[in-house]
Amino acid sequence: MKRILCLALILCLLLTAAFADPEAERQLEKEIGAFEITAAQRELARTNAAGYPVLDAGRGNPNWINAQARSAYARLMNYAIGECELTLHEGGMAGQAKKAGIGERFDAAMDPEDPTDAFLISAVELCVNTLGLNKDSMLKELVDAIIGDYYPTPSRCLSNTEAILNAFLQDTLYNGADLAGRTGVFPTEGGSAAMVYIFEALSHNRLLKPGDQIAIATPIFTPYMQIPSVKDYGLVSVDVSSTAEDNWDIAEEQIAKLEDPSVKAFFLVNPSNPASHALSQNTLARLAQAVEKNPDLIILTDDVYGTFAEDFQSVYAALPYNTILVYSFSKLYGVTGWRIGMIAMQDENVCDRLLSQLPEEDKNYLREEYAIVTADPDAMPFLDRVVADSRSIGLYHTSGLSTPSQVFMDLLALSHLIYSARGEEDPYIRLANDTVRARYAALMDALGLEQDQSEANAQYYTLVDVYALVEAEYGGELLQWLQAEKTEIDFLSDLAARKGVVLMYGPGFSAPAGTVRISLANLNTEDYLEIARRLFELLDEYCEEAGIALENAA
Numbered sequence: 431m432k433r434i435l436c437l438a439l440i441l442c443l444l445l446t447a448a449f450a451d452p453e454a455e456r457q458l459e460k461e462i463g464a465f466e467i468t469a470a471q472r473e474l475a476r477t478n479a480a481g482y483p484v485l486d487a488g489r490g491n492p493n494w495i496n497a498q499a500r501s502a503y504a505r506l507m508n509y510a511i512g513e514c515e516l517t518l519h520e521g522g523m524a525g526q527a528k529k530a531g532i533g534e535r536f537d538a539a540m541d542p543e544d545p546t547d548a549f550l551i552s553a554v555e556l557c558v559n560t561l562g563l564n565k566d567s568m569l570k571e572l573v574d575a576i577i578g579d580y581y582p583t584p585s586r587c588l589s590n591t592e593a594i595l596n597a598f599l600q601d602t603l604y605n606g607a608d609l610a611g612r613t614g615v616f617p618t619e620g621g622s623a624a625m626v627y628i629f630e631a632l633s634h635n636r637l638l639k640p641g642d643q644i645a646i647a648t649p650i651f652t653p654y655m656q657i658p659s660v661k662d663y664g665l666v667s668v669d670v671s672s673t674a675e676d677n678w679d680i681a682e683e684q685i686a687k688l689e690d691p692s693v694k695a696f697f698l699v700n701p702s703n704p705a706s707h708a709l710s711q712n713t714l715a716r717l718a719q720a721v722e723k724n725p726d727l728i729i730l731t732d733d734v735y736g737t738f739a740e741d742f743q744s745v746y747a748a749l750p751y752n753t754i755l756v757y758s759f760s761k762l763y764g765v766t767g768w769r770i771g772m773i774a775m776q777d778e779n780v781c782d783r784l785l786s787q788l789p790e791e792d793k794n795y796l797r798e799e800y801a802i803v804t805a806d807p808d809a810m811p812f813l814d815r816v817v818a819d820s821r822s823i824g825l826y827h828t829s830g831l832s833t834p835s836q837v838f839m840d841l842l843a844l845s846h847l848i849y850s851a852r853g854e855e856d857p858y859i860r861l862a863n864d865t866v867r868a869r870y871a872a873l874m875d876a877l878g879l880e881q882d883q884s885e886a887n888a889q890y891y892t893l894v895d896v897y898a899l900v901e902a903e904y905g906g907e908l909l910q911w912l913q914a915e916k917t918e919i920d921f922l923s924d925l926a927a928r929k930g931v932v933l934m935y936g937p938g939f940s941a942p943a944g945t946v947r948i949s950l951a952n953l954n955t956e957d958y959l960e961i962a963r964r965l966f967e968l969l970d971e972y973c974e975e976a977g978i979a980l981e982n983a984a
């Protein structure tokens with residue numbers, strides 16, 4: 431606690447020192463990042479002058495969880511322990527599960543009248559009837575995996591898990607597109623680890639070299655840009671920016687930047703963070719044209735918010751050969767503490783082609799690198815290299831996400847798939863979407879701002895232009911005073927210190943000056959009304975400080 435307070439104090443001092451010089455402020459915020467600025471404001475909010483309860487709409491951690499898959503996990507664990515006790519049961523010790531007859535024992539153990547058992551029965555039926563998995567093999571893999579008494583084998587992904595996750599991705603992110611090739615999956619410790627592993631493997635495998643240009647769809651979730659393999663490998667970033675005027679879609683001339691063959695990779699979050707908008711079909715088509723001109727382009731898309739936009743289609747579904755897909759269960763299912771996400775890519779993909787075309791010197795280097803784990807390094811697919819690199823190659827044999835975590839991913843995916851197999855809408859996804867939508871509508875209404883109800887708007891976050899809001903509600907005089915007297919961080923600090931409200935600094939994500947990111951994931955609808963009320967209360971106080979009569983306010 432003391433350390434946090436100390437850190438907050440130091441940050442405040444640093445920020446105060448920077449106020450005098452906007453350039454210095456920008457430099458500073460680049461170094462400390464939007465998340466650290468928010469941490470300092472969280473401290474200010476805790477002891478806010480008004481004595482209000484803190485309303486923290488900074489982070490994107492949702493305040494809902496998926497209960498069904500968790501109940502199923504507990505039930506399945508219990509069943510699996512019973513299976514192990516069949517071979518040995520002495521005190522706290524049990525044996526290892528046996529495959530013979532496991533399907534029949536599962537059927538006998540499950541009670542169709544119990545909702546959790548009924549879910550597990552449907553889930554297993556779906557795996558057998560729809561995904562074509564073998565019942566006994568699948569149950570044995572599930573039982574061993576949830577018990578966690580074997581190293582993950584295959585280390586990249588358990589084979590039934592891969593089939594289940596494939597079906598989930600197909601159903602939630604492809605928007606009906608049937609991909610010609612097979613998708614390989616590598617479950618990881620969340621989307622965060624997925625990104626770290628991919629950038630490490632791209633640079634280690636010399637697909638991205640110092641001095642190479644990588645294009646980044648901005649504004650964007652900044653921590654990704656602070657990964658050493660992005661920051662320190664001398665990659666040069668090119669902004670492919672979107673604006674509020676274009677409804678946060680990427681304009682043609684921005685996509686055109688990707689046609690330049692010196693741009694080696696394009697990295698995007700879709701739907702975006704902080705703007706929370708998905709790319710339109712039109713932009714996907716435009717992107718495909720750019721790839722025709724720059725066929726070596728490696729696209730990396732983080733689709734963690736994909737299920738929150740209506741009729742969403744991933745760039746991976748539009749351009750499977752060129753795209754590496756990252757997905758995380760963190761947000762939709764409220765599993766940020768579990769650390770579960772994945773990397774998915776086609777068996778035939780641009781990375782493997784580029785590996786085969788590397789200069790002989792690079793190939794020789796990589797042959798030596800991977801020779802310790804494979805007899806035929808040249809034939810090692812990029813995705814397997816990502817897995818090996820995640821354990822610095824040498825410990826490849828102990829790589830892979832923990833098997834109980836893979837089982838939990840199965841159950842989350844199956845909680846969705848049982849509905850799509852019946853041709854029904856998934857009520858959980860509907861509810862998650864309706865939840866953020868109700869909060870968004872309440873907030874925008876209370877702020878007097880127009881709602882954007884387009885399909886592309888995932889409404890998980892919203893970017894609010896505080897300058898535009900001040901001008902519309904109070905007039906140009908207060909806006910001028912605000913811009914002259916307060917930096918944007920001053921404003922956010924005042925909001926925290928005086929009113930107990932924490933929002934995130936938009937420019938920290940390369941969003942325009944004057945914007946703040948408000949998360950719609952972690953507070954209840956009425957809290958968003960209260961955020962708007964407190965924000966106006968602060969602006970009223972500013973009017974007083976500026977000597978602007980409130981009745982003059984618009």
Ligand SMILES: *Cc1c(COP(=O)(O)O)cnc(C)c1O
Nearest residue numbers: 620621622651703734758760771
């Ligand atoms: C929240 C978030 C994630 C999820 O990350 P995890 O490591 O899976 O928790 C991924 N990408 C973006 C852009 C996010 O905002």
